[in-house]
Amino acid sequence: xxxxxxxxxxxxxxxxxxxxxxxxxxxxxxxxxxxxxxxxxxxxxxxxxxxxxxxxxxxxxxxxxxxxxxxxxxxxxxxxxxxxxxxxxxxxxxxxxxxxxxxxxxxxxxxxxxxxxxxxxxxxxxxxxxxxxxxxxxxxxxxxxxxxxxxxxxxxxxxxx
Amino acid sequence: xxxxxxxxxxxxxxxxxxxxxxxxxxxxxxxxxxxxxxxxxxxxxxxxxxxxxxxxxxxxxxxxxxxxxxxxxxxxxxxxxxxxxxxxxxx
Numbered sequence: 001x002x003x004x005x006x007x008x009x010x011x012x013x014x015x016x017x018x019x020x021x022x023x024x025x026x027x028x029x030x031x032x033x034x035x036x037x038x039x040x041x042x043x044x045x046x047x048x049x050x051x052x053x054x055x056x057x058x059x060x061x062x063x064x065x066x067x068x069x070x071x072x073x074x075x076x077x078x079x080x081x082x083x084x085x086x087x088x089x090x091x092x093x094x095x096x097x098x099x100x101x102x103x104x105x106x107x108x109x110x111x112x113x114x115x116x117x118x119x120x121x122x123x124x125x126x127x128x129x130x131x132x133x134x135x136x137x138x139x140x141x142x143x144x145x146x147x148x149x150x151x152x153x154x155x156x157x158x159x160x161x
Numbered sequence: 162x163x164x165x166x167x168x169x170x171x172x173x174x175x176x177x178x179x180x181x182x183x184x185x186x187x188x189x190x191x192x193x194x195x196x197x198x199x200x201x202x203x204x205x206x207x208x209x210x211x212x213x214x215x216x217x218x219x220x221x222x223x224x225x226x227x228x229x230x231x232x233x234x235x236x237x238x239x240x241x242x243x244x245x246x247x248x249x250x251x252x
């Protein structure tokens with residue numbers, strides 16, 4: 001079965017810091033990114049930039065949503081947030097990949113399920129892409145991608161680690 | 162065009178140097194924006210704009226303050242459904 005998603009900047013950065021960005025292609029047969037996210041990740045040397053650039057046009061597609069695709073959003077959001085949410089709605093993807101709490105709230109209000117980078121690591125373990133989540137989460141944290149202790153513990157428990 | 166909507170008015174005792182006042186003002190603004198972001202009241206992009214930072218710079222700032230970038234909650238139902246679909250054979 002195939003899964004599809006729109007990916008946000010924080011997930012690109014988080015998964016790159018964990019060294020598991022490329023495993024996204026093992027989970028999703030369709031991955032899309034709005035141009036605003038690509039523009040945020042252009043500075044060479046920054047985490048996720050090289051990974052994203054390699055994936056663009058290969059297994060990640062850049063796409064702009066039509067105007068107003070985000071629908072009626074009760075939560076105030078930045079234009080790029082609306083573009084990510086709008087693209088997810090327009091393409092009717094399975095997930096919006098973001099750990100941004102504000103954007104997650106707006107997505108939930110629009111019926112779009114969200115997953116953040118640490119949750120994707122858990123899904124990667126379930127799919128057999130990684131053997132354990134803890135080393136990946138520790139790599140993310142040591143690289144400056146902090147995970148709240150309660151979320152960290154919940155993921156380890158769900159992974160039976 | 163950046164539009165600051167979070168404003169912090171900081172009063173300090175007389176004799177505080179302008180440089181120290183400015184640093185404290187900046188720290189107060191960063192603290193306020195980080196708390197609003199942590200509570201999910203501002204998105205990362207909104208918070209970045211408030212502080213005049215790039216997206217990645219704001220994430221670095223959160224890290225410098227010891228604020229987790231990923232706060233949860235764990236969407237167990239979404240993960241379970243995705244895992245179930247991944248286990249299904251391709252049509």
